[in-house]
Amino acid sequence: MEILEISNLSLSINGSHILNNLSVKFEKGLVHAVVGPNGAGKTTLGFAVMGIEGYTEYTGDILYKGESLASMNIYERAKKGITLAWQEPARFEGLTVENFIKSSIKNKGRDVVEDALEKVGMNPDEYMLRAVDKGLSGGERKKIELASILAMETELVILDEPDSGIDVASLQNIFSAIKFLKSNGSTVILITHSLEVLKRAEHAFLLCHGTIIAEGSINKISKYFGGKCIPCDHKNIPEE
């Protein structure tokens, strides 16, 4: 059963076509990857699903559990069960890690926050009271954002380049967090151009020039990374 169905999605910004008649379905409970070169439109696709400012004027439709998201703002989409982790997480001056993560879980307690931090390999004693601002590295903020999403326990999780800025040692924490999301029943969309991240998915899509040009097993889509792309209208269709 699909949880998210996108049909004929086209999105232009300042006259340039970013997404072109894109259609794709995401299965409930699966870990998906959307791969493609820089500038293909991966982030734009994620933003359109989340309803980020500047990415809501599109044609075509985005259905979440059969319901169109078109008229919903970010908050309403989050209430329905969608969330997104940014490639570059925001900085929140003065806001503590504890209060940041707590905000996403409303009435749950401190132990949920600690547990989420541990899941991404961060020591709660060391981080809880620090602010989510420039005192933390980009990689640390990325893990904290992921922790807030783990704590949230929501249905559809979009992770934009989850490995960017993450050191080799912490990469395993990111991967185990993806596993946790899966085991918890969440549907995951990994936006990535990394083969390592692609390998964590169960099903993959290749996005090129704003449209999905191939989908299938990880094996099939990973050929794209082997430089086996052949010339095509989209410049980048992988060999079968």
Next chain:
Amino acid sequence: MSVEELIKAAGIHEAVNDKNTGRLIINRDKVVDSNVIPGLVIDAKEIKDGVDINFILKENTIIENPVHLCFGVTDKEAIQKIIMNVDIRKNSKISLIAHCVFPNAVDVKHIMDAKVKIGKGSKYSYFERHIHNEEGGIVVIPKAYIDLEENSRFKTEFELLRGRVGTINIDYEITCGKASVMEMTTRINGRGNDYINIKESGNLVGERSRGVLTSKIAVRQNAKANIFNRMIATGDYARGHVDCKEIIQDNAVAKAIPIVEVRNPKARITHEASIGSVDSKQLQTLMSRGLSEDESVELIISGLLS
């Protein structure tokens, strides 16, 4: 009983019950309670509409527990004028927490006129917390001139987050001697027709003196804030930083006029300012975690002002 009311409004029961914690509680123009501890000399004289205080910390005195000052007014209408002469003699250390509480104020003017001298090698920290009511009828005019001698450290924070601001007009000037360090932070949350005017000046005169002026202001509804921060470096290797963050909502207006002036090629001052609405990436991140727009704004502002 006014003492009880002030202690309650300031939330300082614990400090008041501890014999080893110094304190001075003033209601309008009367000293209503005090506890002077060894090394400290407090001479408070009642004057017309206020109190004139000589505050001396003797040489080589380290006071561990923060000393509590309470400048309160329990009346609805009053003028309170506090004159403070602070003399921290050399190689000493103290921290003061000043509670400014006006629980019943409808029309109250609180004027503070302070001269502070921090002696060689001493450390002084002063935290002033205002707790106002919802009337908006308070006018606060704090003025301070601070002089830092060699190797001294000075840290001050002014906080007005609870209740309506009313009108506030801060005017602080500080001169930093050789290798001294100062940090001045102001955090204010304004709404209604609150009016916030802040003028802070740092003079980095001494060689290797350092200073940071930080203002964090949130204004909403019809509130107005003007921040005039000025830092001047004349000493060799003096280092300064001016940081101003203001978040505005609704019809509020915020202005920042920073002046950084360096008169010595070996000195350096940096400056950072941001004024405007809540950052959209922060806002959208929180909304994507299931917070409404209003809840998100509240959380972002509470972080900034914390």
